[in-house]
Amino acid sequence: MTIIDGKKISDDIKKEIALEVEAMIARGEKRPHLAAILVGHDGGSETYVANKVKACEVCGFKSTLIRFEDDIDEQTLLKTISDLNNDADIDGFIVQLPLPKHIDEQRVIEAIDYRKDVDGFHPVNVGRQAIGLPCFHSATPAGIMELLARYEVPVKGKNCVVLGRSNIVGKPVATLLMQKSRPGDATVTVCHSATENLADYTRRADIIIAALGKPGFVKADMVKDGVTIIDVGTTRVPDSTRKSGFRLSGDVDFEAVAPKCAFITPVPGGVGPMTIVSLMKNTLLAANHSIYPKK
Ligand code: GUN
DSSP states (O other), X not given: OEEOOHHHHHHHHHHHHHHHHHHHHHTTOOOOEEEEEEESOXXXXXXXXHHHXXXXXXXXXXXXXXXXXXXXXXXXXXXXXXXXXXXXXXXXXXXXXXXXXXXXXXXXXXXXXXXXXXXXXXXXXXXXXXXXXXOOOOHHHHHHHHHHHHTTOOOTTOEEEEEOOOTTTHHHHHHHHHSSSSSOOOEEEEEOTTOSSHHHHHTXXXXXXXXXXXXXXXXXXXXXXXXXXXXXXXXXXXXXXXXXXXXXXXXXXXXXXXXXXXXXXXXXXXXXXXXXXXXXXXXXXXXXXXXXXXX
């Protein structure tokens, strides 16, 4: 059994990016610049955005954090997005999700210029990804594919079961896994809250991508020996032994399931760091106009 070290891989990739940024600066080019919009004070979102800002520093990027209170109106948010779309110094930006209920999340995503959509959430990027065209791949699915590639996990022809059908993880990772590419070429099944006899699918899986947000959902009797498991879950569960009062829990009962696995990602230290580094890679691609030509 191999525990996949997402932290180490992400640190290696950040070093590679930092070297490339140094070379860009030496050539007289502009420093890549990522902006993040954070609305409200959700603990998880605060942590994610702080980690994204920190990763920008490590990579040598400029970063700008724009904060709003929960009661911001949609028009103000849309105006800020329009300003970022038109700001030539900003290469890419993200709006951290979830947003407060009174704001139409889809309208916000569609307001982002797809050429600066380094989260890969805009329908143009989602659509281009679905048909295998160059685009900004959404960060978590891209990070998962990078882990499978770097650990040389066999994917071609394998039975992959994705648990969860979110727009951010489940749907896009299913598309990437079935794409005729490497890694890819898998037979993909997506299970969700309406799936009947879900364990019948997971027991036949060579690879399970667990992205449901249900702590410890995948149990040892739901998987076969030799399975590879990528655990995307990061639910905060109360833990009085921690200074923070919580710990992060994945969707997999790690202690019980890990002995049956060929490869498994831990939580934390698996997919999480890869999501952030994929965002950094997209920002570099945006700064270099590698996906879409300069406006
Ligand atoms: N919320 C949870 N994951 C993400 C992400 O990858 N990007 C953004 N913008 N919001 C998120």
